[in-house]
Amino acid sequence: MLQVSNLSVARGGMTLLCGVVFSLSAGQVLVLRGANGLGKTTLLRCISRLQDSVEGQIIAPETVAYSGHADGLKGQMTVLENLVFWASIYHGPSPNVALDAYNLHRLADRPAANLSAGQKRRLGLARLQVSGCALWVMDEPTVSLDVHNVALFRAALNQHVQSGGAAVITTHIDLEHASARVLDLTRFKARGVASSSAFEEALE
Amino acid sequence: MIQLFLRDVGLSVRSGGGFGLALIFFLIVVTLIPFALGPDQSALAVIAPGVLWLGALLACLLSLDRIFGLDFEDGTLDLLATSPLPLEAVYVAKASAHWLTTGLPLSLAAPVLGVLLNLDYETGKILCLSLLLGTPALSLIGAFGASLTLGVKRGGLLLSLLVLPLYVPSLIFGSQAVRLVGQGLEFDVALILLSAISLGAAAILPFASGAALRINLR
Numbered sequence: 297m298l299q300v301s302n303l304s305v306a307r308g309g310m311t312l313l314c315g316v317v318f319s320l321s322a323g324q325v326l327v328l329r330g331a332n333g334l335g336k337t338t339l340l341r342c343i344s345r346l347q348d349s350v351e352g353q354i355i356a357p358e359t360v361a362y363s364g365h366a367d368g369l370k371g372q373m374t375v376l377e378n379l380v381f382w383a384s385i386y387h388g389p390s391p392n393v394a395l396d397a398y399n400l401h402r403l404a405d406r407p408a409a410n411l412s413a414g415q416k417r418r419l420g421l422a423r424l425q426v427s428g429c430a431l432w433v434m435d436e437p438t439v440s441l442d443v444h445n446v447a448l449f450r451a452a453l454n455q456h457v458q459s460g461g462a463a464v465i466t467t468h469i470d471l472e473h474a475s476a477r478v479l480d481l482t483r484f485k486a487r488g489v490a491s492s493s494a495f496e497e498a499l500e
Numbered sequence: 501m502i503q504l505f506l507r508d509v510g511l512s513v514r515s516g517g518g519f520g521l522a523l524i525f526f527l528i529v530v531t532l533i534p535f536a537l538g539p540d541q542s543a544l545a546v547i548a549p550g551v552l553w554l555g556a557l558l559a560c561l562l563s564l565d566r567i568f569g570l571d572f573e574d575g576t577l578d579l580l581a582t583s584p585l586p587l588e589a590v591y592v593a594k595a596s597a598h599w600l601t602t603g604l605p606l607s608l609a610a611p612v613l614g615v616l617l618n619l620d621y622e623t624g625k626i627l628c629l630s631l632l633l634g635t636p637a638l639s640l641i642g643a644f645g646a647s648l649t650l651g652v653k654r655g656g657l658l659l660s661l662l663v664l665p666l667y668v669p670s671l672i673f674g675s676q677a678v679r680l681v682g683q684g685l686e687f688d689v690a691l692i693l694l695s696a697i698s699l700g701a702a703a704i705l706p707f708a709s710g711a712a713l714r715i716n717l718r
Binding site: 344345346347348358359360361362364365366367368369370372373381382384385386387423427 | 503504507510511514515571573574575576577578579580581582583584585717718
C-alpha cells in the first residue's frame with residue numbers, strides 16, 4: 297500500500313532525514329518514533345503530498361486521509377455538519393459510524409467551537425473514518441485524549457486495519473496495538489542537523 | 501466542490517462570517533461622499549459612477565484575506581489539499597462563494613445607494629449590470645492574491661497592494677460604461693471588455709492560484 301525508498305526530506309532548506317526506507321501493506325500499522333524536530337511531521341507531509349521530497353520515491357495511494365496538528369474544524373458548524381462536509385468532500389461513508397466509534401452522538405448538534413480540546417480531537421479523528429481512504433496518515437493523533445478515548449481510538453484503528461486499511465502514525469505514547477510495527481527514525485537522521493534541544497547543543 | 505461552495509456561503513452568513521460587512525462599508529463610504537463634497541446635486545451626479553465603482557471595489561477588498569486565511573489557520577486547507585478535490589476546484593468554489601456573498605449584494609445595492617448621489621434610474625440599471633459583469637473579476641483576482649499571500653503574517657496590506665493595481669482595468673471599463681450612459685452614448689464596448697476581464701480571470705487564475713496554494717502549503 298505504501299512504499300518509501302531512499303527518501304530524503306527537508307524543511308526550511310535543511311535536510312532532516314535521509315535514506316528513509318520502509319513499506320507498509322494492507323492490514324498493518326506503522327508507528328514512527330523519534331525526538332522532537334527529527335522530521336516526523338515533514339515525512340508525513342511528504343507522504344500526503346503536501347510537500348515535495350528532496351530525493352527518493354514514495355508510492356502511495358492517490359488519496360490518503362491526513363490528520364495533522366490542527367483538526368480543520370469549523371467552530372460555527374456543529375459536530376455533525378463538520379462530518380457531513382468532509383464525508384461529501386471525500387465521497388465517504390455516512391457519518392453515523394464515525395459518531396458511534398468516537399462516542400460523539402451526544403455532541404452531534406453542538407457547535408464545534410464549544411467542544412473541549414479532547415472532544416475536538418475526537419471529532420478530528422472521526423473525520424478520518426468518513427474519508428473512506430485506505431491509508432491513514434496521522435501526526436500525533438492521541439494528543440489531548442484521555443485514557444478512555446485513546447482506547448476508542450485504538451478500537452477504531454483496529455477496525456480500520458481489519459477491514460483492509462493501513463496507517464502510519466507518529467506518537468510518543470505506547471499504542472499497544474497488536475499489528476503495529478515501530479520504526480525509530482533516529483537512524484535516518486541527516487548528518488549536520490542542528491540538535492533539537494539547547495541542552496544538547498551546549499554539551500557539544 | 502459544490503459542498504465547499506455551500507459551506508463557505510453558509511459560514512459567511514453565520515455569526516462572525518463577515519457577511520454584510522462589505523455592504524455596510526459600501527453604504528458608509530457612499531454616504532460620506534456628499535458630506536465631503538457638499539450638496540451640489542449636479543456635481544454629485546457627475547462623479548457618482550466613479551464613486552460607486554470605487555466604493556464597491558474597496559468594499560470587496562475587505563473580506564479578501566478571509567477567503568483562504570481562516571482555512572489556512574485552522575488546518576482545513578491542508579486537509580482539503582490532501583482530499584480528492586483539486587486545489588483549482590477549491591479556488592473556484594471559494595472565489596464563487598466570495599462573489600455570491602460580496603459582489604452580488606454590492607451590485608444590487610449600488611443603484612439604491614446611487615440615489616444618494618443623484619444617480620437617475622436608467623443609469624442605475626447600467627451601473628448594476630456593469631457591477632454584475634465586473635465584480636466576478638474582483639473576486640477571482642482577489643482570491644488569487646489571497647492565495648499568493650497565504651501564510652504571510654498580517655498579509656492584509658500586502659494583499660491590497662498586490663490586488664489593487666490588478667483591479668484597474670475593471671474599474672476603468674466599469675465606471676466608463678456608466679459614465680457613457682449618463683452622456684447618452686454607446687456603452688456596449690465597455691461592458692464587453694468588462695465581461696472579457698471576468699471571463700479571462702475565470703479561465704486563467706484557477707491554475708495560477710492552485711500552483712500558488714501548493715507552494716504556500718509546503
